[in-house]
Each structure stands twice: as structure tokens, then as C-alpha cells.
Amino acid sequence: MRSPVGLCGLGNMGSAVARRLSGTCQVLAYDLDPARTGAAGELDGVTGVAEVADLAQAETVVLSLPTPAVSAQAAAAIAPGMRPGSLIVETSTVNPADMHRLRELCAPHGVRVLDAAILSGVAQMAAGTSTLLIGGDEADVARARPVLDALAPRQLVLGELGAGMAAKVINNAVAHAVMVVLAEAGAMAAATGVSERRLAELLADPEAGLTRPLTHRFLERVLPGDYEGGMPTSAARKDSTLALALAQDAGIPLFAIQACHSVYEIAVGGGLGRQDYASIATLWEQWTGRPISEKE
Known part of the structure; x- marks a missing residue:
């Protein structure tokens, strides 16, 4: 992957995601806690950014956040600055209705949305043995494939948007x-x-x-x-x-x-x-x- 990938959320799982992504591409990382952003920025291949909206320069942004409301807030801040056709990949655990809400927030800006729920813990993500449960359009899944492959070797495409989270x-x-x-x-x-x-x-x-x-x-x-x-x-x-x-x-x-x-x-x-x-x-x-x- 040549273009950088954005990552919003650097908690335990988000930090493991950052390490997985940084092995294949440049990562732009943000967390509400500046200390977490700074710690992630010390990893090879990871650059911390000061504002969540700065992630909009990436063509693909991965969300790893604690609640659906926080994911919606992040998407609302990032999507307006992304280029049409860009993609937000939700890995946080949310419900299908939350994925539909993300789509509604992003669609006016031409930004696509995909869910890729992580069916494993932090240790498995760090070891590269995770499984992703994916929901979304086939074209979006194909476009996200380099990011998905970097995160997990096993991927199950369950159906339309929200199916992975369900x-x-x-x-x-x-x-x-x-x-x-x-x-x-x-x-x-x-x-x-x-x-x-x-x-x-x-x-x-x-x-x-x-x-x-x-x-x-x-x-x-x-x-x-x-x-x-x-x-x-x-x-x-x-x-x-x-x-x-x-x-x-x-x-x-x-x-x-x-x-x-x-x-x-x-x-x-x-x-x-x-x-x-x-x-x-x-x-x-x-x-x-x-x-x-x-x-x-």
C-alpha cells in the first residue's frame, strides 16, 4: 500500500492495529489522548497527527473506538475532508444500525463505509492471527483488501453493510x-x-x-x-x-x-x-x- 492509512483510536486494540498496519504502509494515527498519539508516533511507520480531521488526507481510515457515538463523532469530523471515493473501515464493535448511521454521515461527502469487526482479542491482533467479520459492498471490500490483509489472515464476508457487526x-x-x-x-x-x-x-x-x-x-x-x-x-x-x-x-x-x-x-x-x-x-x-x- 503506497498511500497512508489513517487510524483513529489508539487504545489497547487500536495500538495493536497500528502495529499491524505499520508493517505494510505508512500510518497516520490519532487518539483523543495526546500521550497515546505520541506513543504510537514512536513506532516505525506511524506518524501521530494533532487533530482527528488531519486523518482526512488518507484514502482509507480505520476506526478503533470505544462506543458507537464516538465513532460517529470521528466520522463526522473526518469525512468532510476526505476525497470522494475514500473509505472508512469500522473495526469498533457496534450494531448494524450504527453502521447505517455512519453511511448516512459519510455519503454526502462521497465517502464509503465498510464494517470489519475483529473476532479476537488484542493478543491475536498483535500476533497476526485475528479474524475479521466483514459487511459491505463487494467493491468496497476489494478496495479495502490491502488494509484487511494487513490486519488479519482470516476474513469472512457476511453480506451487506452491518452484517459483519451483526x-x-x-x-x-x-x-x-x-x-x-x-x-x-x-x-x-x-x-x-x-x-x-x-x-x-x-x-x-x-x-x-x-x-x-x-x-x-x-x-x-x-x-x-x-x-x-x-x-x-x-x-x-x-x-x-x-x-x-x-x-x-x-x-x-x-x-x-x-x-x-x-x-x-x-x-x-x-x-x-x-x-x-x-x-x-x-x-x-x-x-x-x-x-x-x-x-x-
Whole structure:
């Protein structure tokens, strides 16, 4: 990359991004904290700038900022000075609506917007092993490719603008919810004499309860819309009832598992008792009016 790349935000992740970019191009860097800007400017290939608007001289500007509001403020300051056809790449974690707002701010100036959510931590970015979740027009993705390649070797293009951010937010929501379930499972194991480490080994098995709902029930049943045979929803409800009773007997407070049980009650009451319990996905199809399965 011959032209400089702008970088707004030099926190922990932003600093790692600066190091990755500086290996392939000249970087113009800015942070609201002058000390951070100064520290980044000491890196080979990185030049600190005094004002956020100074980043407008770059054809591509990367945002690595703490909140959607700060990203919007930065884009509003940078975009007016950028040349038409320039590109702002949002790597901060925001929602699709925030990406659409960025597009609205930048479009009057002819500036394009792309989301490239970082699906990893600072250590992975520093090591060059990150994954980017990308949303935007194909032409914009192609134009940003040198910057994207400098940041991460693995890139998943999810769809239109905002799709990358949606995928990251959904992924994080799953991870955080699963962490609550695992904490509840660990508490039940401790109360019933099950080795927590042995429980972890069990759950890590591809045929056990942690990954099989994804690899079998979601991929092989929900997506094709095939709910015949398999473990009936009524049986899943029975097992869920047993788990609630076990926790009650052991004095273990449940939150996620308790809430999930309600879905099986609704599913059985709604006539799904004899179908595979992956059929609970059809409840969301009914509630939202949108298909989850790929079945036409």
C-alpha cells in the first residue's frame, strides 16, 4: 500500500492495529489522548497527527473506538475532508444500525463505509492471527483488501453493510450466554459430586451437550427444516424438568437454564412435542415472521 492509512483510536486494540498496519504502509494515527498519539508516533511507520480531521488526507481510515457515538463523532469530523471515493473501515464493535448511521454521515461527502469487526482479542491482533467479520459492498471490500490483509489472515464476508457487526454481536451474545450456562452447570456438578474437570471433558466431546446442538441440531435439522425423528421435544422438556429439580434439591440458583426451560414448555404446548427438539426454532419463525431454515 503506497498511500497512508489513517487510524483513529489508539487504545489497547487500536495500538495493536497500528502495529499491524505499520508493517505494510505508512500510518497516520490519532487518539483523543495526546500521550497515546505520541506513543504510537514512536513506532516505525506511524506518524501521530494533532487533530482527528488531519486523518482526512488518507484514502482509507480505520476506526478503533470505544462506543458507537464516538465513532460517529470521528466520522463526522473526518469525512468532510476526505476525497470522494475514500473509505472508512469500522473495526469498533457496534450494531448494524450504527453502521447505517455512519453511511448516512459519510455519503454526502462521497465517502464509503465498510464494517470489519475483529473476532479476537488484542493478543491475536498483535500476533497476526485475528479474524475479521466483514459487511459491505463487494467493491468496497476489494478496495479495502490491502488494509484487511494487513490486519488479519482470516476474513469472512457476511453480506451487506452491518452484517459483519451483526455477526460479531450475535457471536458474543452466544458466548456470554453459554458462559452463564457453564457456570450453572459447574455449580450443579460441584453440588452433586461430579468432577468439574471431568464435566468439562464430557462437554468438550463432539457428541455431548456443548457442540452437538450446533453441529447436529442447528446445521443438520434447523437449516434444512427437518424435524422428523430424533429426540422429541417432549423428551427434552422432561430432561429440562429433571435439571431444574436437581438444581432445586441442591440449592443451586439457575437463570439461563431456568429461562430456557420455558421455551420447551411453550413448544410442547404448541404441538411440537413429537418433533425433534430442534423444532423450537420454528417458534421464532412464528414470532418474527422470518424463516431461519434454508428450506424453500
